[in-house]
Amino acid sequence: MRTLLRLCIIVALACAPAFAPSAALAAGGPRVLVLTTGNEAEDVAGFAIERLQMEARRWNFTLVEGEPADLEDLDDVDVVMFLNTGADLLDEAQQASLHSFITRGGGFVATNAAAASEPGWAFYQEMLGATALTPPVEPASEQEVAFNAGSPITDGLDEDLKVTERWYYFDPEPAQPDSTILAQLGSGDPVAWNSERYNVFYASPGGAGKTWGDRDFLQLIRQGIWWAAGEEGVLLQNSDDAAPEWPYTWTFALFVVAVAGGGSIAVWRLDKDEARRESEEREPARAGV
Incomplete structure (x- = not known):
């Protein structure tokens, strides 16, 4: 359950830019x-x-x-x-x-x-x-x-x-x-x-x-x-560098996959380490019994 929750958070963070208006x-x-x-x-x-x-x-x-x-x-x-x-x-x-x-x-x-x-x-x-x-x-x-x-x-x-x-x-x-x-x-x-x-x-x-x-x-x-255009306000720059002229769909998809993939590996390692520590903590208790 903890693994699933962590993965959901990672994917949500990766997808956030897609839902924020430019x-x-x-x-x-x-x-x-x-x-x-x-x-x-x-x-x-x-x-x-x-x-x-x-x-x-x-x-x-x-x-x-x-x-x-x-x-x-x-x-x-x-x-x-x-x-x-x-x-x-x-x-x-x-x-x-x-x-x-x-x-x-x-x-x-x-x-x-x-x-x-x-x-x-x-x-x-x-x-x-x-x-x-x-x-x-x-x-x-x-x-x-x-x-x-x-x-x-x-x-x-x-x-x-x-x-x-x-x-x-x-x-x-x-x-x-x-x-x-x-x-x-x-x-x-x-x-x-x-x-x-x-x-x-x-x-x-x-x-x-x-x-x-x-x-x-x-x-x-x-x-x-x-x-x-009659604009009286100061020009506001959208980013430090102009975005290249290409469709963003595949770029974004690859970005999400990379982030989610890397995150899932990290979560798997954390869970594995946590399970190992719990196992090690249980061993002395069993030995005492």
């Missing part, structure tokens, strides 16, 4: 619809999504990959993200839906080529607060990006970031009071900013895969997503 599910972070439609570098887009999925698991937001058609119903979306998207990807219905979403307080995040995604749609340039010049014709070059303090989007980004990109330039450039510059090159050209009229954030880097592997750049993007 921090992400308990807190219910923002839901982000990300589009990469028209992206010229699919390998970069794929790596960027992989990194963002890791950020989402770690920092309590949900990333959902989508297509332009998904913009027609944004009722369950907090932020729309254009990740290096190509030009002219939206039809009139999708533009109207996104326009309504932004003007009623929805968040929008864009990176790199997305600045030039809708050149013929005036509202797109209005919400970005700038108009991109023709796509970069200069080769990629390493530039130093300096962050400006005072915004939750750049909080904790104290050191300059060296990034190799094909840089976008703008005319007109974002400017106060409609935009707040968050980062710029040594030349003074802005490379990241947020709108003061809408929940819109843009970062020019992101066209190179290496950029998405930089921790500071990922911090800028996740804090930009959090800000665009």
Whole structure:
């Protein structure tokens, strides 16, 4: 009976994590619809999504990959993200839906080529607060990006970031009071900013895969997503390391079996030792009889 009770306790302890809600599910972070439609570098887009999925698991937001058609119903979306998207990807219905979403307080995040995604749609340039010049014709070059303090989007980004990109330039450039510059090159050209009229954030880097592997750049993007979603609280990390992207069923089952198996062996040894001691204690009594 004691053995059975001990085994039950071991299994219960091993299974406890499966029944406790994760921090992400308990807190219910923002839901982000990300589009990469028209992206010229699919390998970069794929790596960027992989990194963002890791950020989402770690920092309590949900990333959902989508297509332009998904913009027609944004009722369950907090932020729309254009990740290096190509030009002219939206039809009139999708533009109207996104326009309504932004003007009623929805968040929008864009990176790199997305600045030039809708050149013929005036509202797109209005919400970005700038108009991109023709796509970069200069080769990629390493530039130093300096962050400006005072915004939750750049909080904790104290050191300059060296990034190799094909840089976008703008005319007109974002400017106060409609935009707040968050980062710029040594030349003074802005490379990241947020709108003061809408929940819109843009970062020019992101066209190179290496950029998405930089921790500071990922911090800028996740804090930009959090800000665009209208979240005022501090970002809460779910764990020290992002969980890998695999089904947990078999991993958990093996974990339970290992714990229960090791525990049962330990219990068996304890019972065996206890039985031996009881037997040894009874021997003198029998000898006295």
